[in-house]
Amino acid sequence: MPPASQTPPTPRLQMRAVRKRFGATQALSGVTLTVAPGEVMALVGENGAGKSTLMKVLSGAHLADDGEMFLDGQPYRPRHPLDARRAGVAMIYQELSLAPHLSVMENILLGVESTRGGLIDWSAMRRRASAAMREVGLATLDAATPVHRLAIAQQQLVEIARAVALECRVLVLDEPTSSLTRHDIATLFDLIRRLRRQGIAVIYISHFLEEVQQIADRFTVLRDGESVGTGVTAETSSAQIIALMVGRTVNDLYPHTARTPGPLLLDLQDLAGRDKPVQASLQLHRGEVLGVAGLIGAGRTEMLRALFGLDPVRRGTIRVGLVQGVASPAQRWTQRVGMLSEDRKREGLALNLSIADNITLASLSGLGPGRLVRPSRQQRACLPWIEKIPIKCAGPTQRLGDLSGGNQQKVALARLLHADVDLLLLDEPTRGIDVGSKAHIYRLIDELTRQGKAVLIVSSYLPELLGVCDRIAVMCRGRLSTALARQDCTEHRLMELATGQETA
Numbered sequence: 001m002p003p004a005s006q007t008p009p010t011p012r013l014q015m016r017a018v019r020k021r022f023g024a025t026q027a028l029s030g031v032t033l034t035v036a037p038g039e040v041m042a043l044v045g046e047n048g049a050g051k052s053t054l055m056k057v058l059s060g061a062h063l064a065d066d067g068e069m070f071l072d073g074q075p076y077r078p079r080h081p082l083d084a085r086r087a088g089v090a091m092i093y094q095e096l097s098l099a100p101h102l103s104v105m106e107n108i109l110l111g112v113e114s115t116r117g118g119l120i121d122w123s124a125m126r127r128r129a130s131a132a133m134r135e136v137g138l139a140t141l142d143a144a145t146p147v148h149r150l151a152i153a154q155q156q157l158v159e160i161a162r163a164v165a166l167e168c169r170v171l172v173l174d175e176p177t178s179s180l181t182r183h184d185i186a187t188l189f190d191l192i193r194r195l196r197r198q199g200i201a202v203i204y205i206s207h208f209l210e211e212v213q214q215i216a217d218r219f220t221v222l223r224d225g226e227s228v229g230t231g232v233t234a235e236t237s238s239a240q241i242i243a244l245m246v247g248r249t250v251n252d253l254y255p256h257t258a259r260t261p262g263p264l265l266l267d268l269q270d271l272a273g274r275d276k277p278v279q280a281s282l283q284l285h286r287g288e289v290l291g292v293a294g295l296i297g298a299g300r301t302e303m304l305r306a307l308f309g310l311d312p313v314r315r316g317t318i319r320v321g322l323v324q325g326v327a328s329p330a331q332r333w334t335q336r337v338g339m340l341s342e343d344r345k346r347e348g349l350a351l352n353l354s355i356a357d358n359i360t361l362a363s364l365s366g367l368g369p370g371r372l373v374r375p376s377r378q379q380r381a382c383l384p385w386i387e388k389i390p391i392k393c394a395g396p397t398q399r400l401g402d403l404s405g406g407n408q409q410k411v412a413l414a415r416l417l418h419a420d421v422d423l424l425l426l427d428e429p430t431r432g433i434d435v436g437s438k439a440h441i442y443r444l445i446d447e448l449t450r451q452g453k454a455v456l457i458v459s460s461y462l463p464e465l466l467g468v469c470d471r472i473a474v475m476c477r478g479r480l481s482t483a484l485a486r487q488d489c490t491e492h493r494l495m496e497l498a499t500g501q502e503t504a
Contacts, residue, residue, distance in 0.1 A: 010073040012037040012201035013058075013170050018067035020053055027053040029225040030067070035170065035201040040192060042216035042233065043205045045245055046434035047404035048392060049222040051205055055172055058203075059091040060084035071169060082111070090163030094175040094432070096155050100148035104138075105129035107147050108162045132165035136191055153184035160191065171195065172203045177211060178432055181296060182495070189215050207434050209238045210463075221245055246436040253439055254467025255446045261470070262286035265423055265454045268307065271316035276302040278478030280316075282456075286422070289445060289455040290483060291465035293494045294475035300458040301342055303475065304425045308332050308339040320423065333362055338421035340412050342428045342458075348412045351401035355393055356382045358400050358411050363419040385414035389440060406437030413441065424448065426457040430464060442468055462491045476500050 013035040020028040028050050035041040045051050056062040058069070060078030069076040071087060078084040084091070098107050105125055114124035129143045136157045147155060156176060163171050173192075177185045192202055192215055204216055212219060213233050220230040221244040229244040242253070266284040271277060276299030284290045294300045305311040307318060309328045317324060320335050327335065341348035350358055356375070359382045360367060367381060368374040375397075382396040389410045393403055400411060409429065416424055426445075430438045445455055445468055459465050465472050466489060473483040474497035481497055 009036065011035060011070070012039075012072060012199075013203075014068075014070040015054070015058065016068045016070075018054065018057060018069070019065045020057060020062060021065055027225055028057070028064075031222065031225070031227045033220055033227065035203060037169075037199045037201055038196050039218065040196055040202045040204055040216045042212040042219040043203055043222065044207075044209070044212060044219055044241060045222035046436045047406035049245070049434070050225040051222055052174075053225075054222065055091060055174065055203070055205070058084070058170075059089055059172065085111075085166055088167060088169035089172070090166060090168040090170070091172045092156070092159045092163065092174065092176065094178055096152075096159055098147050098155055098158060101146060103144045103146055104133070104141060104150070104158055104161075105143035107158055108132055108143075108165050110162070112166065128165055129161070132161040135164045135194075136161045137187065153180050153187070156180075156188070157191070160195075164195075168200060170201045170203065172205070174205045175207070175432060176204070177206065177208065185211070207432065207438075208461075209241055209435065212241070213238065223247060242435050245434065246439070253435070253442065254464075255443050256468065257446055257450060259287050259289075259449055259470060261288045262452055265321060266307075266456070267317075267319040269317045271303065271306060271318065272314045273299075273302050273306040274312050274314060276478040277306070277475065277480060280475070280480035282473060282480060282483060284423070284454050284456055286452045286454050287449050288471070289449055289457060289469045291469035291472040292456070292458045292475055292480070293460075293462060293465055293472055294458075294498050296460065298475040298498065299478040299480075300475045301427055303480070304339060304427050304456070304458060308337065308425055310339075333419065333421075336420065336422040337425065338362070338416035338419055338423070339425040340416065340427060340429055342431070344409060344412050349400060349408060351399075351408075353400060354397050355386070355391070355400055355403070355411055356396035359385060359396075359414045359418050362415055381418065382414070385417055389414055389444065406433035409433050410437065410440065413444065422453055424453060424455045426455060428459055429457060430459070430461070438464075462494055465489075465494070466491070474498050 011034045015031060015033040017030040017032060018028055019030055031054055043051050057064045060081040060083050076087060078087060108129045109125055114121040114128060126143055133139060133141060138157050138161060147158060176188060195202060206212055216233045218230060219233050219241060221228050223245060263286055264283055265286050268280060268282045271280040280303050292300050302311060306313050309332050313326045318326065320337055323335055345351060356378045360378050364373055367377045379396040386396060391407050391410045393407060400408060430441055448455060466486060469486055471483040471485055472489050474481045474494055476498055
């Protein structure tokens, strides 16, 4: 007699045919997503694919125009984020939403404080907060510590402790490792595995596919507001996931054509900044990409800022072409040196201005008579870059802040190309952007070297440096190592240099 068929377990979360429109833009076109209790579901897709909109619908920040949602088989339709929190859905954004002046305990229980007789019950608050802190590995931290004193990784754990205190059933992590060290990432992954064992459903959003394959049980891919594929992570290669994300096969994520270094363009000798770098020497030729690896806080960004004139130089010499000496950012532009800041939103872009304004900001010559700028000329000058890179937008007059992060980054790069700089200083050029946009940027870097440009790139993503660079130097505690040929580098060796376990 055949065994009786078993009823499949009820999914923890179901989203069926969810639709959302903003004006003329269809952000979600019938997305379906299912997550089981105790499962880690990776949600992946290019910037602008609809991931953020879908999660805002889930967390109550947006109301869906159509579709259904269920939590443990019961209809779920939050009217606002507090509804979602009360139902057990916790959303942890890439930009943490903590009150820095309040204590850890107050942040964990903000909005759900324990009271007795109309007053806050501080003893009960401490018990509840301490229990949640133990769950996430913060048992040794004083619950009265102000949040602003904590490192980013600890602040993230406080956010997760808040979700644990609310007995969340679904936890959404949006780009949780973008500002974490390798050690912090390992700690976070251990925590996710513990939460999974407790039956919590985790939705993990990340552009780092190696992380997705390490931590996620299954994945769902969004493209152009639609769910285009789902599968078991262990049975799917990164190349297959990328093909679903971009709608085509990406044969070579890191193009690296044959390069012959030309004349010396940048010569840095014994450079020291106000605090960092302590000592940095390097040489960069035309037609070459030089990478700088290192841990967060090692002094990589400070080296670029001192070189570009944004931070003071305490000692050393800088020579760009035939020009030697310290210079201001305006002088560096005239020397055909351009910098892409790590913090594009605060330092690299004017989000309230148009795409055309941002692209032409550093080079307005030829856009009008005298000191004037004719908008028609400005817009025509931007069109080749919008098509070449390419930038997904409604046109050069569109407000930059309305674009996805990947397209904003492309605009920042287009500014350097419009200014026709010879030396590009790129600080974390692909942080927080999708695989498709990364592929465009890598191809662009390769093309620029063929044109005789020189690229100095700082990145925390070692596969990126190993993929695009000709040589790689490592910054450790403010000191820059001798650059090694790419073929002499491995991720393991670069990490040993970054942590001071090996000297180049």
